[in-house]
Amino acid sequence: MRTLSDIRTVGIVGAGQMGSGIAQVAATREYDVVVRDVDQQHIDSAMDTIERNLQRAVSRDRITESEADTALGRVSATVDMADLASADVVVETVVEDMAVKQEVFAELDDLTDEDVVLATNTSTLSITSIGAATERPDRVVGIHFMNPVPLMDGVEVVAGERTSEDTVAFAHEFAESLDKTTWESDDKPGFVVNRVLIPWINEAIRAFDEGVASRNDIDNGLKLGTNVPMGPLELADFVGLDVVLDASETLHAELGDRYKPAYLLKRKVEAGDLGRKTGAGFYEYD
Missing domain, CATH: 3.40.50.720 (NAD(P)-binding Rossmann-like Domain)
Incomplete structure (x- = not known):
């Protein structure tokens, strides 16, 4: 080698x-x-x-x-x-x-x-x-x-x-x-990062969909509360909502319902709102 x-x-x-x-x-x-x-x-x-x-x-x-x-x-x-x-x-x-x-x-x-x-x-x-x-x-x-x-x-x-x-x-x-x-x-589903990251993003999407807080307050709360540079909704837009959905579905099939994709995530992907790369996701972009 x-x-x-x-x-x-x-x-x-x-x-x-x-x-x-x-x-x-x-x-x-x-x-x-x-x-x-x-x-x-x-x-x-x-x-x-x-x-x-x-x-x-x-x-x-x-x-x-x-x-x-x-x-x-x-x-x-x-x-x-x-x-x-x-x-x-x-x-x-x-x-x-x-x-x-x-x-x-x-x-x-x-x-x-x-x-x-x-x-x-x-x-x-x-x-x-x-x-x-x-x-x-x-x-x-x-x-x-x-x-x-x-x-x-x-x-x-x-x-x-x-x-x-x-x-x-x-x-x-x-x-x-x-x-x-x-x-x-x-070599286990999601490895370290996505095994933890994907349910974090999905739960933030559910919280937004259920009216727990605005998208800005969810992202700001997580940034200020956990010292991360991007909130979960902002990060999902950056990565691409289609990519997040693919990862969620893979982990859901392997690990069960705790990784079930959020309904709003699937709806946005079906609508073609994939985040930064399409100009709209949870936020809008130039």
């Missing part, structure tokens, strides 16, 4: 919010990055987002203009999965659908060298089941970044049933090379 010192090129499958964030962070830590997505529009949007975020970092004196230009130059994007063949480690960030992830991992297994670690950014799905789609389940691991990746310090490392100790150690080292702080979870 490749060690951290062998890593030069990071492959990323999926050019959404998480994929672009991981690409940005990896590029600023002097890795070459190849981002692959099936949709050219997603790729163009991801590159625009990375450039915009780097310029924001320049304006806040976190990096220099030269460092931003160099980081952006390290990122390339493609619609061709074959362009990931030379990657030294791959991180998958596609939709939270087991069948889709297994298809991606089976393709990566055939495409990349056998000593390459294949990581998934899944927040709820079984690492063991994802790894079973490959001939190298010992080198499949969960590296779950927090959103937004450039700003959040934490990364959740998750070992599947067949993940080797060396792969787990590599996952910690790789995340730490991106200036992240790691913790570890067993």
Whole structure:
């Protein structure tokens, strides 16, 4: 298996919010990055987002203009999965659908060298089941970044049933090379973060729906009362209400009614109000 010192090129499958964030962070830590997505529009949007975020970092004196230009130059994007063949480690960030992830991992297994670690950014799905789609389940691991990746310090490392100790150690080292702080979870539904976070968000939605308090008072109460930077409704909009619903339904199926999605959450997703990305969720956005 490749060690951290062998890593030069990071492959990323999926050019959404998480994929672009991981690409940005990896590029600023002097890795070459190849981002692959099936949709050219997603790729163009991801590159625009990375450039915009780097310029924001320049304006806040976190990096220099030269460092931003160099980081952006390290990122390339493609619609061709074959362009990931030379990657030294791959991180998958596609939709939270087991069948889709297994298809991606089976393709990566055939495409990349056998000593390459294949990581998934899944927040709820079984690492063991994802790894079973490959001939190298010992080198499949969960590296779950927090959103937004450039700003959040934490990364959740998750070992599947067949993940080797060396792969787990590599996952910690790789995340730490991106200036992240790691913790570890067993391969159980929701891992640590979403197992606790999703019912917190759902209960806040129920409290709002039942008239316990206004959306602002719920969010302000939780921010002031628990010292978190975002309240649960604001956070749900940021993550995407469709993403929250998918996670809720996955955990509900695995763990029972305590994870049942709030009715108002389902209604908003059915209406297409998904949060920031559509301009409306629990709040409205430009």
